[in-house]
Amino acid sequence: MSSVELDQVTIRFGDFVAVDNCNLTIESGEFFSFLGPSGCGKTTILRAVSGFNDPTEGSVRIGGKDMRGIGPNNRPTALIFQNLALFPLMSVADNIAFGLEVRGIPYNERRRRAEELLNLIALPGQGDKMVSELSGGQRQRVAIARALAVEPEVLLLDEPLSALDLKLRQHMRTELRAIQQRVGITFIYITHDQGEALTMSDRIAVMSAGIVQQVGNGSEIYNNPATAFVASFVGENNAISGKVSRAEGNYAVLDTSFGPLRGINNRGLKEGDAAYLFIRPEVLRPAEEGASGDTTFETEAIKEEFEGSFLHVFLKSDNEDKPFKMALVNDANVTRRSPGTSVKVTFDPDRAVALPVGELADE
Amino acid sequence: MSSNQIRAWVVRGYILLFFLYLFGPLMIMSASAFNTSSYPTITPWEGTTLNWFVELGQNDRIVSGFINSLWIGAGVVALSVPTALAGAIMLMQVSEKVRPIYYTIVVSPVLVPGVIIGISTVIFWERFGSIVGLDYETTNNPFFLTIVGQSTFISAYCMLVFIARLQRFDQTQEEAALDLGATHVQVFWKVLIPFLRPAILSSVVLAFLTSFENYNTTVFTMVARGTLTTELAGLARFGVNPSISALAVVIMGFTLIGAVIYEIKKRREEAIVEASKKRAAMKRMKDTEAAAQQAAAAA
Numbered sequence: 030m031s032s033v034e035l036d037q038v039t040i041r042f043g044d045f046v047a048v049d050n051c052n053l054t055i056e057s058g059e060f061f062s063f064l065g066p067s068g069c070g071k072t073t074i075l076r077a078v079s080g081f082n083d084p085t086e087g088s089v090r091i092g093g094k095d096m097r098g099i100g101p102n103n104r105p106t107a108l109i110f111q112n113l114a115l116f117p118l119m120s121v122a123d124n125i126a127f128g129l130e131v132r133g134i135p136y137n138e139r140r141r142r143a144e145e146l147l148n149l150i151a152l153p154g155q156g157d158k159m160v161s162e163l164s165g166g167q168r169q170r171v172a173i174a175r176a177l178a179v180e181p182e183v184l185l186l187d188e189p190l191s192a193l194d195l196k197l198r199q200h201m202r203t204e205l206r207a208i209q210q211r212v213g214i215t216f217i218y219i220t221h222d223q224g225e226a227l228t229m230s231d232r233i234a235v236m237s238a239g240i241v242q243q244v245g246n247g248s249e250i251y252n253n254p255a256t257a258f259v260a261s262f263v264g265e266n267n268a269i270s271g272k273v274s275r276a277e278g279n280y281a282v283l284d285t286s287f288g289p290l291r292g293i294n295n296r297g298l299k300e301g302d303a304a305y306l307f308i309r310p311e312v313l314r315p316a317e318e319g320a321s322g323d324t325t326f327e328t329e330a331i332k333e334e335f336e337g338s339f340l341h342v343f344l345k346s347d348n349e350d351k352p353f354k355m356a357l358v359n360d361a362n363v364t365r366r367s368p369g370t371s372v373k374v375t376f377d378p379d380r381a382v383a384l385p386v387g388e389l390a391d392e
Numbered sequence: 393m394s395s396n397q398i399r400a401w402v403v404r405g406y407i408l409l410f411f412l413y414l415f416g417p418l419m420i421m422s423a424s425a426f427n428t429s430s431y432p433t434i435t436p437w438e439g440t441t442l443n444w445f446v447e448l449g450q451n452d453r454i455v456s457g458f459i460n461s462l463w464i465g466a467g468v469v470a471l472s473v474p475t476a477l478a479g480a481i482m483l484m485q486v487s488e489k490v491r492p493i494y495y496t497i498v499v500s501p502v503l504v505p506g507v508i509i510g511i512s513t514v515i516f517w518e519r520f521g522s523i524v525g526l527d528y529e530t531t532n533n534p535f536f537l538t539i540v541g542q543s544t545f546i547s548a549y550c551m552l553v554f555i556a557r558l559q560r561f562d563q564t565q566e567e568a569a570l571d572l573g574a575t576h577v578q579v580f581w582k583v584l585i586p587f588l589r590p591a592i593l594s595s596v597v598l599a600f601l602t603s604f605e606n607y608n609t610t611v612f613t614m615v616a617r618g619t620l621t622t623e624l625a626g627l628a629r630f631g632v633n634p635s636i637s638a639l640a641v642v643i644m645g646f647t648l649i650g651a652v653i654y655e656i657k658k659r660r661e662e663a664i665v666e667a668s669k670k671r672a673a674m675k676r677m678k679d680t681e682a683a684a685q686q687a688a689a690a691a
Contacts, residue, residue: 079571101571114568118586128572131582162668179572 031092031182032057033078038087040073047073049239060209062218062226065236071219075185079108107176108185113168115160121171122156128179146174166197183215202228223263235259254382260307262390267353273302281383286347287326292381303386308376310356316375325375330366344372425637432634448635457623461604464619467539468546468603469596476550476595480558501545506608513541513613537613542603550595557591
């Protein structure tokens with residue numbers, strides 16, 4: 030088992046910077062995800078780890094060993110491709126045993142190992158089928174078995190679930206996590222689906238435009254986003270733009286079009302800085318009669334969507350295209366509002382995050 | 393007669409004419425092989441005989457030309473198919489900018505008249521031999537010249553077959569194989585070649601048949617020797633006898649047998665694929681049913 034270190038990795042294609050100075054260490058046995066929109070450089074990182082392209086600058090180390098110049102066939106990694114890339118002319122067992130075949134392992138031994146792996150992926154006795162006879166989820170599992178057959182120290186997964194339908198995808202999430210815990214090797218998972226990243230991973234690196242924005246576990250990333258991009262990309266968030274009027278202790282007070290509003294200041298914002306205040310829909314709630322101060326503001330209801338357990342209230346924001354969203358638990362106290370009524374809302378300043386102005390994720 | 397009926401008869405008549413045009417000469421020629429008349433004809437029918445087949449077997453020039461054609465066909469296959477495969481793989485790997493130029497160059501022999509290829513092959517190897525100092529017999533060997541000359545354009549044909557197949561190749565399979573530890577040589581033999589198998593078979597057939605029936609290039613490169621086609625052309629100059637028709641019957645017979653075998657094989661393979669698909673569909677149905685039953689039982 031090996032850790033994977035990315036040391037000042039920069040990858041350029043011509044003038045285009047696909048990955049910009051990426052530094053991180055993935056621990057041995059960890060389920061680590063790279064999360065980001067398409068084109069953010071996450072697949073490029075994966076290909077640099079698997080050996081299909083070497084970084085322009087910096088180095089990739091696996092188990093402490095610099096991998097520069099070592100081809101994909103000589104690295105202790107196995108990659109699961111987005112389209113799976115199973116060999117259509119081979120049987121399921123031959124697919125799984127391919128990595129053993131090219132290592133010159135005798136037929137009977139390969140066959141035995143393939144049968145073991147078929148048991149692991151819950152497809153016992155199906156080795157003689159052709160790949161075309163399997164369903165999407167079964168092919169998925171065959172691809173995993175084929176990669177595990179070579180006993181890699183690091184398994185790399187390039188959005189392997191994106192071709193499956195929603196139900197199967199959710200099922201495969203659980204299954205992947207279970208397989209990872211059973212085999213205990215390092216998994217590096219690439220996805221643009223935050224649900225996948227949050228449910229499966231030990232840690233997540235959120236990427237945008239070639240830059241790693243934040244590395245942390247699911248709740249750190251959700252509760253304490255480090256940049257405006259992370260705050261807006263992971264989960265739903267309301268962004269209010271403003272200027273810091275006061276920075277005191279852990280808090281910053283922003284001057285916004287809704288008056289002064291307060292939130293946590295982890296990024297050392299100073300007076301006069303342009304900033305966003307991010308408040309999650311579930312943090313917003315209706316204010317008491319007569320409430321005031323820098324954790325309360327007044328706006329107008331646009332519409333409501335009733336979802337059973339939640340009532341989503343859309344409120345007029347400082348950006349016409351993106352109204353604020355307030356999620357209220359459907360309990361006895363919840364009241365319905367008609368569009369156009371003015372609403373006073375409040376929030377817990379410890380759960381509102383003030384961050385420097387930066388790129389926001391588009392929906 | 394209604395206008396619909398007239399139309400139907402016109403169509404039938406047209407189809408009859410079409411097939412007469414296509415197969416009429418072949419039918420008359422085949423029939424003439426069995427007529428005792430010393431000129432290939434079916435009128436008047438002087439008597440039925442198989443003698444022309446016997447005479448065909450006794451004609452040394454035709455027999456040796458036929459054997460030469462087989463050897464040359466085999467040589468052309470052995471040279472053209474690997475060359476074509478290499479050329480097609482190269483095309484997939486050169487950069488986008490160079491690709492159109494490269495394609496034009498490697499495909500151009502198809503557009504050059506066979507006569508020119510024939511003459512230039514003879515001249516080139518003669519000069520090349522004398523410059524390098526090889527003896528005349530080596531560089532002017534008719535078999536060598538014919539195989540090399542024909543291969544210049546036949547390999548281009550075969551390359552087109554390979555390109556068509558390679559364009560459907562999923563490159564990630566190559567990457568997957570590499571990633572699983574295969575060397576580049578193993579990727580070639582275990583992933584690429586199995587994928588290209590149908591294209592290899594068709595280009596072998598294409599190369600052999602094209603070589604077998606070639607005249608334009610061969611008539612120059614065979615120098616004093618002859619292949620079946622050049623010998624036949626020579627015979628035709630001195631007036632033909634029905635042993636040529638007998639030869640046509642033999643060749644058509646082989647072609648038909650080959651086509652029928654191919655078709656039977658293809659249908660059998662399709663049937664196997666169909667059956668496996670059906671089996672998979674049945675299995676899936678059963679699975680969903682079982683799942684539904686389980687769900688019902690759980691409820």
